[in-house]
Amino acid sequence: MNALLQHIKNQTPQYLALMRVDRPIGTYLVLWPTLWALWFAAGGFPAWHILIVFVAGTFLMRSAGCVINDFADRKIDAHVSRTKQRPFATGAVTEKEALLLFALLCLLAFALVLFTNLLTVLFAFGAVALAATYPFMKRYTHLPQLVLGAAFAWGIPMAFTAQTGELPPPAAWLLYIGVLIWTVAYDTFYAMVDREDDLKIGVKSTAILFGDDDKVITAMLQVCVVVVLLMAGPRFEMSFIYYAGVIAASGLFIYQQQLIRYRQTDKCFKAFLNNNWVGAVIFAGIVLHFLIGA
Numbered sequence: 001m002n003a004l005l006q007h008i009k010n011q012t013p014q015y016l017a018l019m020r021v022d023r024p025i026g027t028y029l030v031l032w033p034t035l036w037a038l039w040f041a042a043g044g045f046p047a048w049h050i051l052i053v054f055v056a057g058t059f060l061m062r063s064a065g066c067v068i069n070d071f072a073d074r075k076i077d078a079h080v081s082r083t084k085q086r087p088f089a090t091g092a093v094t095e096k097e098a099l100l101l102f103a104l105l106c107l108l109a110f111a112l113v114l115f116t117n118l119l120t121v122l123f124a125f126g127a128v129a130l131a132a133t134y135p136f137m138k139r140y141t142h143l144p145q146l147v148l149g150a151a152f153a154w155g156i157p158m159a160f161t162a163q164t165g166e167l168p169p170p171a172a173w174l175l176y177i178g179v180l181i182w183t184v185a186y187d188t189f190y191a192m193v194d195r196e197d198d199l200k201i202g203v204k205s206t207a208i209l210f211g212d213d214d215k216v217i218t219a220m221l222q223v224c225v226v227v228v229l230l231m232a233g234p235r236f237e238m239s240f241i242y243y244a245g246v247i248a249a250s251g252l253f254i255y256q257q258q259l260i261r262y263r264q265t266d267k268c269f270k271a272f273l274n275n276n277w278v279g280a281v282i283f284a285g286i287v288l289h290f291l292i293g294a
Contacts, residue, residue, distance in 0.1 A: 011092075011093065011097065014087045014092045014093050015093070015097075015101055017086070017087050017092075018066065018067050018070055018086075018087045018088075018093060018098065018101065019063035019066055019067060019101075019105070020062075020063065020066040021063070025272075025273055025276060026062050026065075026066065027058060027059050027062045027063075028276045028279065029152060029183070029186070029275060029276065029279060030058050030061070030062050030152050030155060031055065031058045031155075031279075032276075032278075032279025032280065032282070032283055033152070033153060033155065033156055033175070033179040033182075033279065034054050034058055034155030034156065034158075034159055035054075035283050036156075036175065036279075036282060036283055036286055037155065037156040037157075037159035037160055037172065037175060038050065038051060038054060038159045038162075038163060039283075039286045039287060039290060040160075040171075040172070040175070040236050040286065041159055041160045041162075041163035041164055041172070042163050043290065044290040044291075045290070046159075046163050047163065049115060050116065050159075050162050050163055053112045053113065053115055053116060053162070054155065054158075054159060054162070056112055057109045057112045057113065058155060060105050060106075060108050060109040060112070061105070061106070061109050061127060061128075061131055063105050064102050064105035064106050064109065064131055065131045065134070065135075065151070067098055067101050067102045067105065068098075068102045068131065068132055068135050069134070069135040070086055070087065070088045070098065071088070071095065071098045071099065071102070071135070072135035072136050073088070073135065074088040074089075074095065074098075076201055076203060077089040079197065079200070079201050080194055080197040080198075080201070081197060082193060082194060082197075106128055106131075109124075109127075110124060110128075113158075116161075116162040117161065117162065117165050119161040119165065119166070119167070120158055120161045120162040123154075123157055123158045123161055124158065126154060127151070127154045127155075127158065130147065130150055130151035130154055131151055133147060133151075134147045134148050134151050138198075138203050138204050138205060139203070139204070140204075141204060142204040142205060142206060142208060142209035143206060143209070144204065144205060144206075145183065145184045145187040145188055145191065145205065145206045146180070146184055146206075148183055148184075148187055149179065149180035149181065149182070149183030149184050149187070150180055152179065152180075152183045153176045153177075153179035153180045153183065154176075156168070156172055156175055156176045156179060157172055157173070157176060160172045170235075171232060171235035171236060174228060174231060174232055174235065175228070175232050177228060178224075178225050178228030178229055178232065181221050181224050181225050181228065182221075182222075182225045182275070182278070184206060184221055185218045185221040185222050185225065186256075186271075186272050186275040187206070187272070188205070188206045188207050188210065188214060188217075188218050188221075189218065189256070189260060189268050189269070189271045189272040190268075190269070190272045191205035191206060191207035191208070192207045192214060192260065192263060192265070192268040193265045193268050193269050193272075194207075195207045195208060214260075214263075215257065215260060215261070215263075218257070218260070219253075219257050222253040222256075222257075225249075225253075226246060226249070226250050226253070229246045229249070229282065230243070230246060233246070238285075238286070238289050239289050241285055241288045241289045241292070242285040242286055242289045243285070244285055245281050245282045245283075245284055245285020245286065245288075246282065246285065248281040248282075248285070249278045249281050249282050252274060252275075252277055252278050252281070253278070255274065256271040256274050256275070257271075259271040259274070
């Protein structure tokens with residue numbers, strides 16, 4: 001037992017790296033739309049225990065997703081410049097360790113969901129299925145970003161069921177579609193960073209599928225996101241403050257298109273990271289609406 005505990009202690013930095021604790025952008029990108037949904041569902045500040053469950057659950061499930069993603073890419077990452085220092089690529093962790101860590105993180109997240117209601121628990125199985133499926137999609141389809149979007153947006157219906165105890169209304173699914181499209185757009189920016197490496201090793205992505213039309217298609221996707229957010233406003237009876245947040249997000253989308261103009265990898269990655277602010281400004285508009293504009 002002592003040897004096992006010492007091994008875990010020694011490996012903890014590698015486990016944290018596998019979970020991308022030092023790179024929280026993925027957590028933020030999952031958390032923002034989940035927070036939108038919680039505020040929409042509650043008509044303002046949600047129940048404290050629900051908020052805690054979803055913030056902690058988002059961190060755990062995003063971490064689990066990173067672990068299973070690296071497991072799926074364990075024979076690929078060493079050949080990609082951006083990922084060749086990841087724990088699997090360097091041999092710092094074993095397959096067994098990664099699978100056990102993935103299972104532990106999922107179990108902890110599931111334990112949190114038990115503090116909600118049965119309907120949310122049932123929806124949680126969908127979250128696990130999507131998290132476990134996405135990493136393998138890049139071998140079979142050029143649309144792994146679509147599956148990632150389905151996974152990243154899954155917190156929306158779960159937030160509604162947790163807060164209301166009922167099936168999500170149509171407006172919640174409209175929001176879900178908007179976040180799914182948003183994810184495809186920003187993860188295409190991310191895939192543009194790895195496009196040359198992915199072409200060499202046979203990994204598929206929307207960046208490869210879109211080819212020279214990547215800028216036009218991502219711009220169209222971002223326009224669709226704005227349209228969906230504008231459509232969602234009346235359904236949730238939002239005031240002008242919410243729409244100000246959507247306008248701010250539109251400005252950030254324009255900025256991102258400027259960043260990817262020449263497809264420079266560092267600028268494409270910067271455009272990807274900038275989506276954290278998109279989520280933040282929309283959330284700010286929602287919160288301020290319920291505070292002062294309702």
